[in-house]
Amino acid sequence: MENNTKEIERECLPVIKLYKDKTVERLYISSPIVPPSTEVVPGVSCKDITISTTVSARLYLPNLRDNNNQKLPIFIYYHGGYFCFESAFSTLFHTYISSLASEAKALVISVEYRLAPEHVLPAAYEDSWEALQWVASHSTREKTDDAWLENHGDFDRVYIGGDSCGANIVHNMLLRASVENLAGDVKILGALLSHPYFWGSKTIKSESSDDHEQRMPYKIWYFSYPNASGGIDNPMINPWIDGAPSLSLLACSKLLVCVSEKDELRDRGLKYVECVQQSKWKGEIEVIEIQGEDHCFFLFNPDTDKARSLVKRFADFIK
Template sequence: MSSSAFIPNTISLSLFLSASFNSMASKEIARELPPLLRVYNDGTVERFLGSPHVPPSLLDPETLVSSKDIVISENPSISARVYLPPKLNNSHQQKLPIFVYFHGGAFCLESAFSFLHHRYLNLIASEAKVLVVSVEYRLAPENPLPAAYEDSWEALKWVTSHFNSNKSEPWLVEHGDFNRFYIGGDTAGANVAHNAVLRVGVESETLWGVKIAGVVLAFPLFWSSEPVLSEMVEGFEESSAMQVWKFVYPDAPGGIDNPLINPLASGAPSLASLGCHKVLIFVAGKDDLRDRGIWYYDAVKKSGWEGDVELVRVEGEEHCFQIYHPETENSKGVISRIASFLV
């Protein structure tokens, strides 16, 4: 499995090598995850990939979407960027579906405040006419897993606490329709969304009475100790998914067969208990994670879950292409399909 499962194919290994040669040459390397990042003995973390942070916008010139940053928790540090699309001319009082989004980046890169996700979620908010809450969870290796899962769950509880209340975020109270509540994400963020909606179904906690209508899993990151379909090749044991998981969650019980990364592991909660009504899964033809998305789709269908699950295959495309190249026809198709799901 190549690193293309986590980074765009336009970024080559030479970027990593060039940065490595020029940076922190006097420090000792403690461990590294090529070509993504490196950790030094003094605790310094050097990331070689990822888009820069950008500020929110009062009015995005392309989409007319407004965005702002909010603090969810000071300890631990959890924040979010909220996106509000322009109101429809003939429905000034209409409330909007809510979409809680978890960004990708192998649990160690990217941000709710990064350029790529800011641009992408402006497009989602505009096309779908939804209020988006993009969660900024803590990253590994500074905060190894399960920190990202815990932060995302706390963020989900915080958002739903605004249902039938006058809580701290006026956009949620004034514009959010909690009867049309969705979650989702891309790659590692899709993994987080899966585990969150599974937790909703398994635990008695009801998120303040809010029901999750559906979940969007774009190119989800799942793996296991046993290969499936096209993964049955030499080198599977050294796959990038395995290397990432060991790096971001070195103490994971069960290793790569921990239920957080392997939803079909022994002892994992049944997929029949997914706490939503519908699931939308995307896979891409040139993505090393594509067969895991199909594997998950088939498992949900066979689980006895009573909701609706749909698999969308986009041939000839790389991992998370719609975020890196949103201007293409295939990317526009993905965004339109997500918009039609979030109703």
């Protein structure tokens, strides 16, 4: 119910309001938080860990089939939700990551970063980098925070991935890793960007100029990062704007980008692929376009044939 007695500081209708007393009203309800559980996918163990005072994560370990010394690919995941919603601990992502860990036979670290507007950007980027460094630090054998990473993580096969704003985070982590070394000199082998969230002040391809500034990708950026230099043309959200870091710097050797036909972010995702290809980046890039589907459909309808097929393709990429 809307509170008419408090003064609004800023809002992004129809999903969220921030009042001047710093309380937040989320009109879009995220999926429920659930405890770590093996009930979703039998054989996948999971647990919650604390990385720092601001960052935590849910870890997933698939069945090792009696090979307790087995080394697995490491997959660090950043959830979507326009930087304001959802959680690594929510039903939506617990279900998805459990399935992906099982299918890919990978050790997955699903990162819980701080949300806006309580913590405006770049807080989520800083938390995401801290989580990535925490994982990499276990490669040195001097770090013993987590036995799963120490005993089963293959640090020659480190992948990062995310959906929507989580895919945006992935892009920004790849650029940061090009100028800052990860602990133990760990390298990112591959990155998965599913339905990536990019935007800008100028329309491209099928986007309409009539309501461009009223579209959610435009409004939610200003809500989440009100002090961003360049606004909607900040390089973190518009990676091909003049002055943005060269995409040739992306610090991985394999990229998988997924878009869907009906997603309003589709054209931005395809332009990203095009710009990476034109940048003289030396890695391998693959693009998947799902016909007849909308933004992150595989999360909301995981039991469809298209969703299962897509998760399998994601898993094959990590394998």
